[in-house]
Amino acid sequence: MSTFDSTPTSPPPTYPPQPARMKAGHWVLLIIGVLLALLGLVLCVIGITAMTVDAAQRDGQYITFESEKIQTTGYAVLSPSVVVIPDELGSPTVPAPGDIANLQVRVTSSVPDQEIFVGIGPASDVATYLQDVPHSELGHESWNHDGTKLFSSPRSAEAPVTQGTSVPTDPTGQTFWTQSASGTGTQEITWDFEPGQWSLVIMNADASRPVWVDVQAGVRSDLAHDVFGSVGIGLFLTGLAAFAVGIVLLLLGAAGLGRSIDPVLAAGTQHNEPPSTVYPVRLTGHLIEPLSRWLWLVKWLLAIPHFIILALLGFALVATTIASGFTILFTARYPRPWFAFSVGVLRWTWRVGFYSYSALGTDRYPPFTLASVDYPADFDVAYPERLSRGLVLVKWWLLAIPHVIIVGILTTGSMGATWVMSTEADTWVQTSSGVPSLLGVLVLITALILLFTANYRAGLFALIMGINRWAYRVSSYVLLLRDDYPPFRLDQGPVEPPFLEPDPSSSKPVTR
Known part of the structure; x- marks a missing residue:
């Protein structure tokens, strides 16, 4: 089994330069596709509801x-x-x-x-x-x-x-x-x-x-019974058609954006996966100081444009992942344009998180791009030449369960409602309770330290990076980007640790 060392190493391998810009036409296709698919889903839900209401009222029911x-x-x-x-x-x-x-x-x-x-x-x-x-x-x-x-x-x-x-x-x-x-x-x-x-x-x-x-x-309602049947079928069929067209446009737009940000596809060169000197999912983040004492109070407001775009990209990411899953099942290959797009969405998400409430590691505003650019935070995944057909059926839900539980505790926390018997009124009282995530607590502590001292504690930053790194490794595995099972390790620090393998002639691991 491979092991990991917590000692920082050099940055990931350098790829060919990225294109200057992504084509606007691909963005238009993607946005229209997402909106049309969402509209189709809404119409389908309304149509199914209308047909259900109609069916429930048949024979005088x-x-x-x-x-x-x-x-x-x-x-x-x-x-x-x-x-x-x-x-x-x-x-x-x-x-x-x-x-x-x-x-x-x-x-x-x-x-x-x-x-x-x-x-x-x-x-x-x-x-x-x-x-x-x-x-x-x-x-x-x-x-x-x-x-x-x-x-x-x-x-x-x-x-x-x-x-x-x-x-x-x-x-x-x-x-x-x-x-x-x-x-x-x-x-x-x-x-x-x-x-x-x-x-x-x-x-x-x-x-x-x-x-x-x-x-x-x-x-x-006899009136609703007369109307809902025909209207429900019409809305459902219209929604189904809109959803299908939207998904096609979405996939075409995502593929176009993926080609424009992938250096290999853009250059038309043969791809060779970089040596396995690091885990193939690479998340980096370099603390840029000095940091503002107060800017973190409004970063959620400043990042709203990114949140809106990421919501659209997130829907597209689900669609491309499902389409890629079927492709892997029959070809054992992840379509490279969709792969680059998926990595780009995760990269954009990480940059916004590094700027705002996943790390607060920089005051430099994130760029609006899927591509790798000059920014303190970056994310990349080495493209796999082949993927397992069988794993695509189970890894995103069954095999990932242990990691999802751990990452959920580290990054999400929990909320719930409980019923408590009141001895005073002899009645049940509904109360809400929640446990904050470890990442949220650490970022809050960091924000308060920044507010009073304008300093970011190195130990806190290393731990926050480790939690985010674990979360993005699991996300990449669930999104079918790699077959490499994520390690149960909290690898801390700004860059990925070196990848170690056991030396057959020695009981000690050596760097490859």
């Missing part, structure tokens, strides 16, 4: 939402009132209310054998019926003093109760309900939207308290 457990210590649960405007819906040119939407409500008591009542009636009559009656209104969320949302359990909502001293009369005896149902087990009502202002009420059938129920709502 309803689109149902997730069941929710509702608990209240009051006598009733009241929904927000629904207003249906009669002037518009009653006009001859607008479909009848029942054609626009139908509502379905299913209510099940959480208490065995408890009879439940559910009804819909005019909002004014419901308000009169529940006047001075303690009840809960849906849509009113309960919050703690510290800003965390309060729930009775991770999957149920305990609504606040209004003030009141009256006890309601039997709900089943009221005559103003438009639709109602009562009894044990699951009670269901369906209601066609009608002009007016309406409210939904859920109670125990005997008008007792508290009310504990599971509620599931559903909706269907």
